[in-house]
Amino acid sequence: MATLIIAPLDTHKLLIMFSFSITCISILYLLLGCCDSSENSQKLSLGWYDNNNNSRSALRGLEGGVDGNSSGREWMALRRLPHALIIGVKKGGTRALLEFLRLHPDIRALGAEPHFFDRHYSRGLGWYRSMMPKALNGQIVMEKTPRYFVTPETPGRIHAMSKNIKLIVVVRNPITRAISDYTQIISKTPDIPSFESLTFKNRSTGQIDALWSPLYIGLYAKHLERWLAYFPLSQIHFVHGERLISDPAGELGRVQDFLGLERIITDKHFYFNKTKGFPCLKKPEGSSKPHCLGKTKGRTHARIDPDVIQKLREFYQPHNLRFYRMAGMDFGWQ
Ligand SMILES: Nc1ncnc2c1ncn2[C@@H]1O[C@H](COP(=O)(O)OS(=O)(=O)O)[C@@H](OP(=O)(O)O)[C@H]1O
Numbered sequence: 001m002a003t004l005i006i007a008p009l010d011t012h013k014l015l016i017m018f019s020f021s022i023t024c025i026s027i028l029y030l031l032l033g034c035c036d037s038s039e040n041s042q043k044l045s046l047g048w049y050d051n052n053n054n055s056r057s058a059l060r061g062l063e064g065g066v067d068g069n070s071s072g073r074e075w076m077a078l079r080r081l082p083h084a085l086i087i088g089v090k091k092g093g094t095r096a097l098l099e100f101l102r103l104h105p106d107i108r109a110l111g112a113e114p115h116f117f118d119r120h121y122s123r124g125l126g127w128y129r130s131m132m133p134k135a136l137n138g139q140i141v142m143e144k145t146p147r148y149f150v151t152p153e154t155p156g157r158i159h160a161m162s163k164n165i166k167l168i169v170v171v172r173n174p175i176t177r178a179i180s181d182y183t184q185i186i187s188k189t190p191d192i193p194s195f196e197s198l199t200f201k202n203r204s205t206g207q208i209d210a211l212w213s214p215l216y217i218g219l220y221a222k223h224l225e226r227w228l229a230y231f232p233l234s235q236i237h238f239v240h241g242e243r244l245i246s247d248p249a250g251e252l253g254r255v256q257d258f259l260g261l262e263r264i265i266t267d268k269h270f271y272f273n274k275t276k277g278f279p280c281l282k283k284p285e286g287s288s289k290p291h292c293l294g295k296t297k298g299r300t301h302a303r304i305d306p307d308v309i310q311k312l313r314e315f316y317q318p319h320n321l322r323f324y325r326m327a328g329m330d331f332g333w334q
Contacts (some may be wrong), residue, residue, distance in 0.1 A: 001068065013180070017116065022228075026294075030312060039156060039191050046218065046242035048104075048258060050291055055070070057240075071294050073136060074134070074285070076136055076137065077135055077136050078134060078135065079129050079130060079132045079133070079134055080129065080135050080141050081125065081128065081129050081132065081136075081141070081161060081162065081163065082132065082141045082142055082143055082164040082165065083140045083141055083142070083143070083162075083166065084140055084141075084142045084167070084259055085142065085143060085144070085148065085158065085165075085166075085167055085168065086098055086142065086143070086144035086145075086146070086168045086169075086170065087144075087145070087146070087148040087149045087154070087158075087167050087169055087269035088146045088147070088148060088149025088150065088169050088171075088217075088223075088326050089146055089149050089169060089170060089171055089172070089177065089217060089218075089220070090146040090147060090149075090150075090168070090177075090217055091146075091177050091180040091181050091184070091241075092146065092169075092170035092171055092172045092173065092177060092182060092241045093170045093172060093239070093241045093244045093245070094144045094146045094170050095144070095293060095297055096105075096168055096244060096245075096248070096278075096279075096293055097144070097156065097239055097244060097251075097252075097255070098111075098142070098144045098283070098286065099281070099293065100248060100252055100269070100270075101142065101252070101265070102263060102284075103264070103269055104256065104261060104264050104265055105264065105285070105332070106138065106139050106262075107139065107140050107142060107259075107261070108132075108133045108135040108139050108140070108141050108142070109132070109133070109141075109142040109143065109144075110131060110132055110133060110141075110142070110143040113143070113144060113145045113146070113147075113270060114131050114143055114145060114304065115145050115147065116128045116131070116145070117148055117151070117153070117154045118144070118145065118147050118148055118151040118153070118154055121153075121157055121265070123309060125161060125312070131135065131143075135219050140259055140261070143195070148321075149169060149217075149223050149227075150216070150217050150223050152226060153224050155227045155229065155230040155231065155263070156230060158230075159230040159231065163230075165231075165235070166235055166237070166258065166259060167227065167231060167236045167237070167260070168236075168237050168238075168239060168255065168333075169224075169236065169237070169238050169239065170239040170241050170244065171220055171239070171240070171241055171323075171331065172220025172241030173236055173241075173242065173313075173331075173333040173334075174215075174217075174220065174319075174320070174333070175218070175220075175309060175312045175313065175316065175333075176301075176314050177214075177218050178214040178215055178217070178218055178312070179195065179214075179219065179240075179273055179301045179304060180301065181197045181213070181214040181217065181301070182198075182214050183299050183302060184296070185214070185298075186302070187296075187299070195304050195308070196304065196305050196308045198212050198214075199212065199215065199238045199308055199311070199312065206311060208311065208312070208315045210315075215315075218316060218319075219319050220319070220323040221320075221322040221323040221326055222324065224236075224326050224327065225326070228326070233326075233327070233328065236327075237254070237255060237258040238327050238329060238331075239251050239254075239255060240284075240331060242331075245278060245279065248270050248279045249265070249266050249267040249269070249270060250270055252265045253266070254264075260280075268282070269281060269282055269283070270282065270308070272292065273290075273292050276292045276298055277298060278293070278297075278298045280293070313334065320333055
């Protein structure tokens with residue numbers, strides 16, 4: 001009889017204690033979560049990503065977790081799907097942008113290019129998430145895969161994952177971009193024909209081969225059209241590739257604004273390296289030494305016949321003008 005009376009009382013007490021514990025844990029979680037922005041100045045080290053070392057093990061090593069600077073909050077870090085993507089363009093300056101952005105304590109970026117939406121989509125979002133670095137609540141998770149910009153299936157796939165995602169495109173004069181692309185191709189396959197001969201379907205008639213990949217990628221308006229079918233222009237930010245070299249802090253300021261972040265990456269993070277001919281970081285993440293991008297970034301380009309360059313200017317001009325109108329920004333390419 002006694003047990004029958006005591007049992008309901010114990011259950012009641014247990015319920016109260018359980019609710020109290022849940023409330024305490026929630027309050028503690030909220031308090032710790034609120035500290036995120038006040039700790040903006042703390043750096044979460046990922047280490048400098050060297051593009052020459054694109055292996056999976058390097059990726060894992062770098063993306064393994066949040067380091068000790070996170071004030072013991074690393075247990076709260078989770079692998080999350082990206083909130084922002086650098087979707088292109090190939091040879092636009094995407095590596096420089098990603099490495100510069102990694103200086104920001106509120107950004108967690110994957111070093112290698114995962115190629116999820118263009119090559120590995122069948123692996124599923126679980127796989128994609130597992131590739132991401134761990135991030136705390138409030139941190140922006142990013143990756144860059146420049147091929148996304150020109151892959152027809154990609155905008156719809158990204159939209160299916162998140163319709164609010166922020167997209168960044170680094171664009172550069174399509175002619176220099178094409179020469180840069182060709183320089184990379186010929187470094188891997190030295191026996192290919194010259195840039196000049198690949199540019200034309202038929203050199204004597206002067207008909208440009210717009211489907212030759214180094215030229216096709218530079219048809220920015222054509223590619224942008226596909227993205228605008230899924231995302232409003234306000235969700236796409238264009239980084240001026242030439243200005244990323246001449247004024248990295250200015251470009252990075254605008255990217256931080258677009259991402260809704262405090263402008264933490266400023267002039268003081270960069271210096272111009274005369275030997276390299278490019279801006280470099282005074283102190284990249286995870287290192288106290290100045291660092292420039294690797295040898296494959298900022299290569300010497302082959303000299304191209306000026307007549308061919310002129311033909312390409314004429315070819316790209318209407319495409320560029322259409323792109324400026326669509327993007328609402330004049331990039332001033334000649
Ligand atoms: N700070 C800094 N250091 C070195 N290089 C820089 C920098 N900023 C922009 N760039 C330009 O980036 C070009 C390579 O672009 P990507 O990183 O997008 O190339 S890739 O698509 O990932 O292969 C690369 O192209 P090339 O000059 O043809 O090598 C550079 O012009």
